[in-house]
Amino acid sequence: MTFMLELKEKLKIFYAHNSAYLIPVLKFVLALAFFTNINSMLGFMQQLNSIFVVLVLALICALMPFNAMIVIGCMMVVGHCYAVGLEVAAFALILFFILLIFYFRFASREAMGILLSPLAFALNIPCAIPIGFGLMSNPVSAFAAACGLVFYYFMHLVQEKAALIQGLETGELSKKMQILLEGIVQNQTMWLTMITFIAVVIIVYCIRRMSVNYAWQTAITTGGVTYLLIMICGGFFFDVESSAILVIVQVIVSCLLMFVLKFFVFNVDYSRSEYLQYEDDDYYYYVKAVPKMTITQKERFVKTIGEEPEVRRRGQPKQKTPQAPEKRQSDRIVPAPEQSQQSKGQSDRMAPAPEQRQQSKRQVVAPEQRQQQDNTVAAPEWRQQPGQSVIPPEEKIRQEQTVSERQAEQQRSDEVPLEDSLEEKLMKSLRDL
């Protein structure tokens, strides 16, 4: 789970950084899949079957809105139908116009149904369409899914009846129209699938919106079961031949895909839900707050030998840690006798003994680094301070020792009690007298 969450975060970051390039690329791939699917299903017009044409059209679609992809796809279908017969092309055109005028005029954003339905059928996961629309959109999108179905079954019909229609004479317009219309109106599989789609979209949407724990999971599962039941039971009432095992496999695969979608779109931790209640002048509010499941990125520890371990986040510049002022002072500045008297104890405590200091320096610097230091930074530390007094370490140590001796003498003299000294002075003056 942690791995998946990390992957999700990485994908989010990757998308945020590269969305300008990623969106056209994804559009290109989608358009390519859509047009290739149309060509594989129909493929009657040789000019449109060319991979070059498909690539160029997909490239154009990558830079245009989704609706342009749908329009180009519809035009391709009309083109293929024209290769079968002028009447078929006219029928396709009329069908698309009717869909456009009576439905997509009001829901242009849901035209994705036309785009995704044929792809879902080609991938043998039709159940993913109504569940996906139910999760991501509203109940009205059931009609978009239904329109997508009509689009797919029309292509399927042309694919099946092309040979029959091409065999008919040019004058038999009525017969051609009959074949096409009957193929749509009397296609019981299409009607059964359409009813199933609408029912599943509405059920999934209603459950997903409920204020219960694991609503999305329940919605996906219920949607899958509903699809399965309607398709299998409907097969008894409609004249539909379908394999129950195939439908079950399709539903399982679709549900798994939808769980992946759910993970990326709606991933929450119900165990940490909070229930709040408050009021204002007009209302009482009963709020259920469910936290999102997120993971912070791993922190990198950059450990440099010879320095204190430093925690650095990815992308942040490395910050130099300044040395402690006391240490710097004890290393570089030799205190004046007056100063040393005050800070003697402190400096003794803070600064290591000369031998220790040298030893510790030897310990912290790794051999490779020492080599590098010898090559690059030839001068020792005490010589690199331009503003400070330049004193070699041996001299510094000697000076510190003398200072400490002087301090000790001073302290000894200070320790003599005041009364004793006065007594001595008095005695001396008396002796003199």
Next chain:
Amino acid sequence: MLNENKIRLMTNLARYEGGEGKEDLKISKYYRSDYIGIGLFKNLILTMVGYFLLWVVIVMYNLDYIMGNLPKMNIPVVIFEFVLGYIVVLICYSIITYMKCSARYIKAKMNVQAYYTELEGLSKSYGKEDQKKKKELLGGENR
């Protein structure tokens, strides 16, 4: 120095102008009644085209029957059915169009109001900056 609030405001405004705002700003130029009227007029034409196409399909489907029984057919009844059907479809779609246009107009109006509020905030921040610059200039001259 960069003013973060101003940048945020300008980004929001630019994003809105480039996306949903295009349509909203067009809609906001109309009165509500005019906008709905135009929508209903478009609907009248489109429904007529769609309905006519539907009839074309029905006629083509029954072409053999129609050609065979044309003399026997009661033409006024067929025309009446055609017109009645058209009126029913038109009324249904006009109601849908009216509801959709009303909702769209209200939404656009609210969005444009929010847009103008943000724009006002931006112009105020510019005014403050101008005043600050003037003060600085005046201070420099006095010195």
